[in-house]
Amino acid sequence: MARKSKGFRFGFSEFIFILLVVVSSTMLTFNSGKFILNFKKIGFSIVSSIEKCVFSVSDGIRNTVTSVAELRKLKKDYNELVIKLENYEKMQRSNVDIRKENERLRELLDFSVSAEEKNIPAQIISRELDNSFSYLTIDKGSVNGIKKNMPVLAYQNGNRGLVGKIVQVGTFTSLIMPVYNVSNNVSARIQNTRDLGLVTGQGNPDLPLQMQYIRKRVAPELNFGDLIVTSGENGNYMRDVQIGTISKITVLDYNSSLNIEVTPIIDFSRLENVIVVNQKELNDKHLQEEKE
Structure with missing residues (x-):
């Protein structure tokens, strides 16, 4: 019977040999400095x-x-x-x-x-806009020489226009009835034809004024933009103060007069300062000129 060949066995002596080889190689590497450098x-x-x-x-x-x-x-x-x-x-x-x-x-x-007449500059301090009988209040009164029924003017955009008249006077303030007040009636003329009529308000500064009692036969002579001025009659206002311009002309069959709408010359929404005029006294400048 043939004998079996013995296989390679990794014993303790072989392990010691390999370990010595590795340790020797490592020591050699350390001694050469290559490992340290890496x-x-x-x-x-x-x-x-x-x-x-x-x-x-x-x-x-x-x-x-x-x-x-x-x-x-x-x-x-x-x-x-x-x-x-x-x-x-x-x-x-x-x-x-x-x-x-x-x-x-x-x-x-x-x-x-x-101005020829004596006048008193004033400032508007309050106004009523929601009432048909609207009024303007100014900061001048009797102590400043203001009296009832004095006309009130304004100078705006190079034009002298009618604002209204004084209807109540206090010590330091006064009340103006403006031309757009329904109770204010102003005797007026169409400037180019000199026809006489009556201008009234509609209670609102944004609405046009109304001019009545102008005869129908003068209608062909009228034009849009014609100037309406105060007549100077009855002594309420000076003559030829601008009120407004014609913006509409209506011919009514049942009426012998024209119905004329007038746009005020004064923009009341921008009005701040006014002049109250004393027609019975001369301005200081003109009074001095007369004395000289």
């Missing part, structure tokens, strides 16, 4: 990468903090500029308003000085 390279790469990451993060944080600070400063500067711009715009508007106010007052003063 370790340094790997360590340097790792440390430098970490340092780079840390630097990038810290630089990013620093840049972010700097950007936030700059943004905060820019926002502050922007807000300051916005405030300055608003103040400048307000100043510009104020200057424009002041110039306009000065122009209005200059016109009023020029008219007040040049």
